[in-house]
Amino acid sequence: MSTAQPKVRRRFPGLNAAVLQHPYDRAALGALQKVPGLDIVVRKFIELYPERVAYILNVAQTVRVSKLQCSQLYAQLQEACAILDVAEPELYVAQNPIPNAITSGNSHPYIILTSGLLDLLDEDEILAVIAHELGHIKSGHVLYKTMARGISLGLSIIGDLTLGIGRLVGRTLEATLLEWDRKSEFSADRAALLVVQDAHVMLTLLMKFAGGTLFQRNEMNPQEFLRQAGLYEEVDVSILNRIYKMMVVTAVNHPLTIVRAREILNWSDSREYRDILEGNYPRAKSPLENLPGDTTASNASASPRYTENGLILCPHCNREQTNRRFCSLCGGAIA
Numbered sequence: 581m582s583t584a585q586p587k588v589r590r591r592f593p594g595l596n597a598a599v600l601q602h603p604y605d606r607a608a609l610g611a612l613q614k615v616p617g618l619d620i621v622v623r624k625f626i627e628l629y630p631e632r633v634a635y636i637l638n639v640a641q642t643v644r645v646s647k648l649q650c651s652q653l654y655a656q657l658q659e660a661c662a663i664l665d666v667a668e669p670e671l672y673v674a675q676n677p678i679p680n681a682i683t684s685g686n687s688h689p690y691i692i693l694t695s696g697l698l699d700l701l702d703e704d705e706i707l708a709v710i711a712h713e714l715g716h717i718k719s720g721h722v723l724y725k726t727m728a729r730g731i732s733l734g735l736s737i738i739g740d741l742t743l744g745i746g747r748l749v750g751r752t753l754e755a756t757l758l759e760w761d762r763k764s765e766f767s768a769d770r771a772a773l774l775v776v777q778d779a780h781v782m783l784t785l786l787m788k789f790a791g792g793t794l795f796q797r798n799e800m801n802p803q804e805f806l807r808q809a810g811l812y813e814e815v816d817v818s819i820l821n822r823i824y825k826m827m828v829v830t831a832v833n834h835p836l837t838i839v840r841a842r843e844i845l846n847w848s849d850s851r852e853y854r855d856i857l858e859g860n861y862p863r864a865k866s867p868l869e870n871l872p873g874d875t876t877a878s879n880a881s882a883s884p885r886y887t888e889n890g891l892i893l894c895p896h897c898n899r900e901q902t903n904r905r906f907c908s909l910c911g912g913a914i915a
Contacts, residue, residue, distance in 0.1 A: 589777050592856065594863035595665045597719050599856060600774075602766035602843070605719075612724070612760045615753050625727050626686070635685060642672040642692060653698075653706070657691075660711040663775045666718045671710070673698065679789065683713045686723040700792055705785040708772040715771025721764050728761035762835050769844045774856065779848035783841055790837040806845070808838050 612618065645654045650673060661668045669689045676694035679701070683691050691713045698706060716722060731754050773782055780802065787805040788797065835843075847853050855861065885893040 589659070589663055589775065590857055590859075591663045591665075592774065592859075592861065593665050595718075595774075596862040596864040599861050600715055600719055600767045600770045602763070602770060604763040605760070605767040608756075608760040608763040612756045615756050618753060621753060622723070622727070626723075629686075629726070629730070631685060631687065635688065635690070638672060638674075638684075638690070638692065642674045645671040645673060652703075653693075656703070656707045657710055660707060660714055660775045664711065664714055664718055664771060666714050669714070669717060679792075681709050681713055683716045683722055684726055686726060689717045689722050699794065700788055700797065701785065704776055704778065704781045705788065708776045708781055708785050711775035712768045712772040714775075715768035716764065718771065719764070719767055721768070724757065725761055725764065728757050731757055765835055765840065766843055769840055770847060773844055773848060773853070777857065779845055782844045782848070786837050786841045786844075805838075806841065 643649060645657065647654055653671065653673070657668065657671050660666075669683075669685075669691055672690060672692045674692050674694050677696040678694060679697035680694045681691065681697060683689055691710065693706075693709065697709065701709065716725060769782065772785075773779065776782065783802045783806060784800070787800055787802055790805070792800060885895070
């Protein structure tokens with residue numbers, strides 16, 4: 581595991597989103613797309629979710645990052661977008677002592693970083709967080725992740741309107757969606773590593789998320805944190821403990837932090853990761869060529885088209901993704 585920070589980070593023009601997809605994410609997404617009624621729920625969600633209202637409320641209560649506002653943070657956003665070949669989203673800082681970052685807005689994605697996160701992390705770790713959120717955007721996660729944050733309330737409302745029947749039917753969808761929501765974080769972590777290009781940064785970032793404070797952030801030992809992975813693995817010796825572990829995992833909205841650390845470090849040592857750094861990776865049309873709202877893409881045939889890598893080109897926004905029934909990026913029907 582290299583700890584040397586490169587002076588000039590490599591860029592990946594035309595980087596295909598499939599490069600980022602972790603096997604856990606791929607399997608969970610496949611299971612989600614097989615759930616009956618998913619397309620109906622998604623279309624209804626897009627119809628009812630007050631995306632514009634949520635955006636306006638965010639603008640009214642946070643600070644938007646730009647060349648003239650938090651310029652260093654804006655430069656980090658630009659660098660991460662250039663490395664991953666992602667169209668630049670809006671970036672905001674929210675006053676909140678809890679370290680956190682979130683991406684919202686299906687048709688108009690934007691990223692929010694909390695003040696607590698910026699206070700706790702160093703410059704490279706902040707870059708990794710921005711890249712992680714960009715990974716969600718590039719991978720087409722935003723629609724499903726927005727649904728995951730509100731599906732429990734939504735199903736409760738539907739259940740009340742249908743005397744509990746809708747809630748009962750929606751339990752499978754909710755569980756499968758939340759399982760995918762957790763697994764998608766592994767793919768976004770890969771985007772973060774591709775940007776910072778230093779596995780040590782990912783380790784210290786996750787360590788601080790697990791238990792970092794301003795008081796002792798300079799006294800934390802990444803290698804000691806990594807040894808905790810061994811303790812976690814020892815739990816699997818007992819069948820009963822494995823059941824307890826499963827119960828713990830299903831109760832959280834992110835993978836357990838130590839598991840994320842283990843997975844991203846394993847990938848940093850893989851041949852797959854080294855090939856990408858050397859420029860050997862599947863390429864796709866740059867998202868800058870077909871931004872949402874492009875009328876030429878909207879007039880395309882409704883028949884799905886496929887890339888050489890088996891991904892589907894949405895006939896509406898012309899962007900690559902995996903859903904075969906509707907676009908995970910713009911919500912348009914594919915077939």
